[in-house]
Amino acid sequence: MAAPAARVIDGKAVAQRLRARVAERVAALPFRPGLRVVRVGDDPASGVYVRNKDRAALAAGFDSETVLLPADVRETALLYLIGELNADPAVDGILVQLPLPPQIRQEAVVDAIDPAKDVDGFHPVNAGLLATRQPSLVPCTPKGVMHLLREAGVPLAGARAVVLGRSQIVGRPLLQLLLDADCTVTVAHSRTRDLPAECRRADVLVAAVGRPEMVRGDWVAPGAAVIDVGINRLPDGRLAGDVAFAEVAGHAGAITPVPGGVGPMTIACLLENTLDAALRRRGEANGGG
Numbered sequence: 001m002a003a004p005a006a007r008v009i010d011g012k013a014v015a016q017r018l019r020a021r022v023a024e025r026v027a028a029l030p031f032r033p034g035l036r037v038v039r040v041g042d043d044p045a046s047g048v049y050v051r052n053k054d055r056a057a058l059a060a061g062f063d064s065e066t067v068l069l070p071a072d073v074r075e076t077a078l079l080y081l082i083g084e085l086n087a088d089p090a091v092d093g094i095l096v097q098l099p100l101p102p103q104i105r106q107e108a109v110v111d112a113i114d115p116a117k118d119v120d121g122f123h124p125v126n127a128g129l130l131a132t133r134q135p136s137l138v139p140c141t142p143k144g145v146m147h148l149l150r151e152a153g154v155p156l157a158g159a160r161a162v163v164l165g166r167s168q169i170v171g172r173p174l175l176q177l178l179l180d181a182d183c184t185v186t187v188a189h190s191r192t193r194d195l196p197a198e199c200r201r202a203d204v205l206v207a208a209v210g211r212p213e214m215v216r217g218d219w220v221a222p223g224a225a226v227i228d229v230g231i232n233r234l235p236d237g238r239l240a241g242d243v244a245f246a247e248v249a250g251h252a253g254a255i256t257p258v259p260g261g262v263g264p265m266t267i268a269c270l271l272e273n274t275l276d277a278a279l280r281r282r283g284e285a286n287g288g289g
């Protein structure tokens with residue numbers, strides 16, 4: 001008997017709908033929310049992502065600009081720029097594209113951004129607000145994962161969720177978001193004793209480890225929802241997720257592809273965060289959203 005095929009969750013379509021909703025809300029505003037994306041150096045992948053963010057923001061009606069800095073820029077110069085953007089009333093959202101060159105401390109840069117304009121949601125103030133269940137700017141990729149799970153109708157209350165990966169940007173915020181959705185959450189990582197066994201317990205499995213095709217078919221319980229956050233460029237140029245898609249699709253109930261799964265949601269959620277930041281900063285009276 002052929003293995004059952006999982007439902008493929010179309011992240012591109014979900015992201016497109018979210019972007020259209022954001023654009024509608026922006027069109028109804030008496031001002032254009034301002035986004036500034038800072039790119040340091042010439043990492044080609046960052047170049048693609050930054051261009052895509054700028055295009056998406058302009059298409060949604062934002063006032064968007066990208067600031068390019070050379071790879072050898074000093075940390076103090078980047079911090080000075082962030083200070084200027086923090087003080088600029090036309091700027092609602094600031095994002096510094098990662099990764100940064102080695103002479104720049106990522107933590108110092110993230111800490112310098114005004115938390116009210118931190119549309120990446122990486123600032124410790126936003127992390128703390130999320131951890132204490134207060135309104136905050138939530139990191140875009142985990143926010144996108146939750147959006148996909150909800151759009152796909154995956155039951156969350158009481159579900160066992162396993163998050164593979166404990167990064168500041170994905171794993172840790174996801175722990176909070178899944179907990180807030182009433183899941184029972186396990187965060188597994190490189191020191192977890194039996195990763196396949198932990199994964200097999202999951203009704204909802206989110207892979208965010210950055211290791212191509214690490215999650216195999218027999219790591220997944222029949223019918224589980226599998227969300228693949230990994231975007232790994234293979235030596236032959238192909239993209240691979242953290243999940244061995246063809247194998248896992250034979251076990252899972254629903255699965256996200258790479259590309260076309262979580263990635264497009266990251267940009268859609270950035271637009272939503274920028275709109276939220278603008279409405280909060282400028283007051284609901286101006287927002288009407």
Ligand SMILES: Nc1nc2c(c(=O)[nH]1)N[C@@H](CN(C=O)c1ccc(C(=O)N[C@@H](CCC(=O)O)C(=O)O)cc1)CN2
Nearest residue numbers: 049095096097098099120140259260261262263264266
């Ligand atoms: N400041 C930030 N830096 C980085 C973030 C972030 O959220 N904030 N995340 C990643 C890169 N990233 C957004 O910045 C991002 C990565 C991938 C995609 C995406 O849509 N991927 C496509 C495939 C694209 C390809 O062919 O390469 C997909 O999955 O379908 C969007 C955004 C690191 N840096």
